[in-house]
Every structure is written in C-alpha cells, then in structure tokens.
Amino acid sequence: MxxxxxxxxxxxxxxxxxxxxxxxxxxxxxxxxxxxxxxxxxxxxxxxxxxxxxxxxxxxxxxxxxxxxxxxxxxxxxxxxxxxxxxxxxxxxxxxxxxxxxxxxxSARHPESNTAGMDIFAKFSAFIKNSKPNANEGLERGLLKTLQKLDEYLRSPLPDEIDHNSIEDVKTSSRKFLDGDNMTLADCNLLPKLHIVKKFPSICKRLNVSHWSDYPSERNNAPLSLYELHSSRQxxxxxxxxxxxxxxxxxxxxxxxxxxxxxxxxxxxxxxxxxx
Incomplete structure (x- = not known):
C-alpha cells in the first residue's frame, strides 16, 4: 500500500x-x-x-x-x-x-490481533536481565514459546480468510500483517518490540529460532520471517x-x-x- x-x-x-x-x-x-x-x-x-x-x-x-x-x-x-x-x-x-x-x-478488526505477541517483550526482558544461571533454561523456554505462539497466529487464517461455502479447507493464512493485508495499531505496537529482540542474533540462535532470517525473503516462507519482510516494505x-x-x-x-x-x-x- x-x-x-x-x-x-x-x-x-x-x-x-x-x-x-x-x-x-x-x-x-x-x-x-x-x-x-x-x-x-x-x-x-x-x-x-x-x-x-x-x-x-x-x-x-x-x-x-x-x-x-x-x-x-x-x-x-x-x-x-x-x-x-x-x-x-x-x-x-x-x-x-x-x-x-x-x-x-x-484499528484492528480482530481483537486477537491486538494481543498477539504481547508477552514477547516482557519475556525477553526477563531473559536478558536474568542473573541466575539455573533460571536460564526456563526463561528461554518461556520466550521461545511466545515467539512460536506469534508464529502460529500469523500462520492461522483469520475468520474472513475462510469461505464457509467453499469445499477448500484453508489451513494457512496468506495475510501480510497481524490483522490482514494492511498494517494496524497492533503492528505499530508489536514491531518495535520485536525489533529489539531481533537485535540480539546470538540470543535468537540460542533459542533456535531458525526461520527468523537476518535477511527475510519470499523464499523463506515462515510466517514470522514474511511478517518482517512485508513490514519493511510497507x-x-x-x-x-x-x-x-x-x-x-x-x-x-x-x-x-x-x-x-x-x-x-x-x-x-x-x-x-x-x-x-
């Protein structure tokens, strides 16, 4: 757009x-x-x-x-x-x-878009500020879980992407952003926080977020990577x-x-x- x-x-x-x-x-x-x-x-x-x-x-x-x-x-x-x-x-x-x-x-049309990824920044802050080695594993799991949950939300089709009169079963969303093909307030809230997490590539590597490419492209069709790509373009x-x-x-x-x-x-x- x-x-x-x-x-x-x-x-x-x-x-x-x-x-x-x-x-x-x-x-x-x-x-x-x-x-x-x-x-x-x-x-x-x-x-x-x-x-x-x-x-x-x-x-x-x-x-x-x-x-x-x-x-x-x-x-x-x-x-x-x-x-x-x-x-x-x-x-x-x-x-x-x-x-x-x-x-x-x-404004987002779907309320769920406003809360997608809302825990990522808090989980990330707790992880990088942690000074107790024995707590690292649990904090890593918590952060990875929130990233995976966001990835799943981006992958899942929104209600208006599903045609209930069609015999085709839509399993994967084709949208570009959290709430559709246009950026909303939900994206304005999430993207800057997500960017801070991505500025720590060593942490992303430790968390094994393999699809979170440093250079997102159309060939890397993981939802989170494509989300970055479309966001940078629009x-x-x-x-x-x-x-x-x-x-x-x-x-x-x-x-x-x-x-x-x-x-x-x-x-x-x-x-x-x-x-x-």
Missing part, C-alpha cells in the same frame, strides 16, 4: 499541527531505539498526516522540555499546542481525531523516499534550545523496525 502524502508536502489550513517528541539515540540527535517512540512514529506515518519530529537528549535535561511538559519524559505529542501524554491514550486519541475519510483507519517506501519526504521536519532539543533540520540525517534503520 502506498502511503498518503499531502500535496507538495504543504499542510492544509484545516489540518492539525502535530509534533512528536521522542527519545534521542546515543548520538543525542537521531531517533532512538525506544519502542514506544517508534510506535507513535509509525501511527502518525501510517495515518498520512503532516507532523514534526523532535528528538530529545535526556542526558542534557533540556529546560524547554520541562517548560512544555513538566515531569514528563518522551514520547509524547503536542496536538494544536495541547500536550498529550501516555502512549496508549495518545493512540486512542489519534485514532479518534484522525479518522476516515481523510485519514487511514488503523511502513516506509524506501531509503531514498524517506529522507526527502515532505511530511517531516526533524528538530533536536537540547540545553533548552531547539533547532530544526530537514530529515536528511536520520537513518532509516533508526526509525523503522525492520529496515537495516
């Missing part, structure tokens, strides 16, 4: 003014590896709305951040000047106000399209001083969960 890009990148008078504040990466300027920041980034991107991104270097404790949202850490947004916090509430708010026909609906068109996309202006907030730049210095791999 091609992304909806506003004409000439110019925001219409009746469009909202949206700014997304995210945690900066290790260099203090690029978009960091925060799954919650990436979740909101993906939602706004897929909505097709014009928005600004401001990276916040928390190590420098910028004064402007405290003035704008006292006691709040990124990610958060300002919507027509009003500060919105709490990622779940922001997601609900954006889905409500950025609605069809002008903006893309991202969320952001290409490495050349993204830096010049007229929807984005990136800002950097540090020491109470905000400056803006064109989005030419932001690596796609820092923004999209599966582009490397």
């Amino acid at each position: 091609s992304l909806s890009v506003p004409h000439n990148g110019i925001k219409a008078d009746n469009e909202p003014v949206i700014e997304l504040f995210v945690k900066a990466g290790s260099d203090g300027e690029s978009i960091g590896n925060c799954p919650f920041s990436q979740r909101l980034f993906m939602i706004l991107w897929l909505k097709g709305v014009v928005f600004n991104v401001t990276t916040v270097d928390l190590k420098r404790k910028p004064a402007d951040l405290q003035n704008l949202a006292p006691g709040t850490h990124p990610p958060f947004i300002t919507f027509n000047g009003e500060v919105k916090t709490d990622v779940n509430k922001i997601e609900e708010f954006l889905e409500d106000v950025l609605s069809p026909p002008k903006f893309t609906k991202l 969320a952001y068109p290409s490495k050349t399209d993204y830096p010049t996309d007229p929807r984005l202006r990136r800002c950097h907030l540090q020491n109470g001083f905000q400056h803006s730049t064109q989005q030419t210095g932001c690596s796609l791999s820092q923004c999209h969960p599966f582009c490397h």
Whole structure:
C-alpha cells in the first residue's frame, strides 16, 4: 500500500499541527531505539498526516522540555499546542481525531490481533536481565514459546480468510500483517518490540529460532520471517523516499534550545523496525 502524502508536502489550513517528541539515540540527535517512540512514529506515518519530529537528549535535561511538559519524559505529542501524554491514550486519541475519510483507519478488526505477541517483550526482558544461571533454561523456554505462539497466529487464517461455502479447507493464512493485508495499531505496537529482540542474533540462535532470517525473503516462507519482510516494505517506501519526504521536519532539543533540520540525517534503520 502506498502511503498518503499531502500535496507538495504543504499542510492544509484545516489540518492539525502535530509534533512528536521522542527519545534521542546515543548520538543525542537521531531517533532512538525506544519502542514506544517508534510506535507513535509509525501511527502518525501510517495515518498520512503532516507532523514534526523532535528528538530529545535526556542526558542534557533540556529546560524547554520541562517548560512544555513538566515531569514528563518522551514520547509524547503536542496536538494544536495541547500536550498529550501516555502512549496508549495518545493512540486512542489519534485514532479518534484522525479518522476516515481523510485519514487511514488503523484499528484492528480482530481483537486477537491486538494481543498477539504481547508477552514477547516482557519475556525477553526477563531473559536478558536474568542473573541466575539455573533460571536460564526456563526463561528461554518461556520466550521461545511466545515467539512460536506469534508464529502460529500469523500462520492461522483469520475468520474472513475462510469461505464457509467453499469445499477448500484453508489451513494457512496468506495475510501480510497481524490483522490482514494492511498494517494496524497492533503492528505499530508489536514491531518495535520485536525489533529489539531481533537485535540480539546470538540470543535468537540460542533459542533456535531458525526461520527468523537476518535477511527475510519470499523464499523463506515462515510466517514470522514474511511478517518482517512485508513490514519493511510497507511502513516506509524506501531509503531514498524517506529522507526527502515532505511530511517531516526533524528538530533536536537540547540545553533548552531547539533547532530544526530537514530529515536528511536520520537513518532509516533508526526509525523503522525492520529496515537495516
């Protein structure tokens, strides 16, 4: 699906003014590896709305951040000047106000899609933070079980993929994403977290997730691998399209001083969960 890009990148008078504040990466300027920041980034991107991104270097404790949202850490947004916090509430708010026909609906049709893979990040965190060798085996089994459960969900056909009037028995899903052939809020929530797990190839190897290819392709037809492939193709068109996309202006907030730049210095791999 091609992304909806506003004409000439110019925001219409009746469009909202949206700014997304995210945690900066290790260099203090690029978009960091925060799954919650990436979740909101993906939602706004897929909505097709014009928005600004401001990276916040928390190590420098910028004064402007405290003035704008006292006691709040990124990610958060300002919507027509009003500060919105709490990622779940922001997601609900954006889905409500950025609605069809002008903006893309991202809510999942099947409730099960919203909970698919929801335990993966917690299981992974418990596994990598474990300091008791005798607990490793049990934690590995728990993490592997959640990955296999996600794989099974992606493999199983959704209700609308089954034609009850057909004599053919549909056993394997042909969909690209959690809830169908289009990305939804469920994917925006899961993909950044799944990406963090995948950044530890040695752990994936120990867990024997053999189908989780470092280079997913059509030939590797395991559901989880294909899920990565389709996600990397759809969320952001290409490495050349993204830096010049007229929807984005990136800002950097540090020491109470905000400056803006064109989005030419932001690596796609820092923004999209599966582009490397």
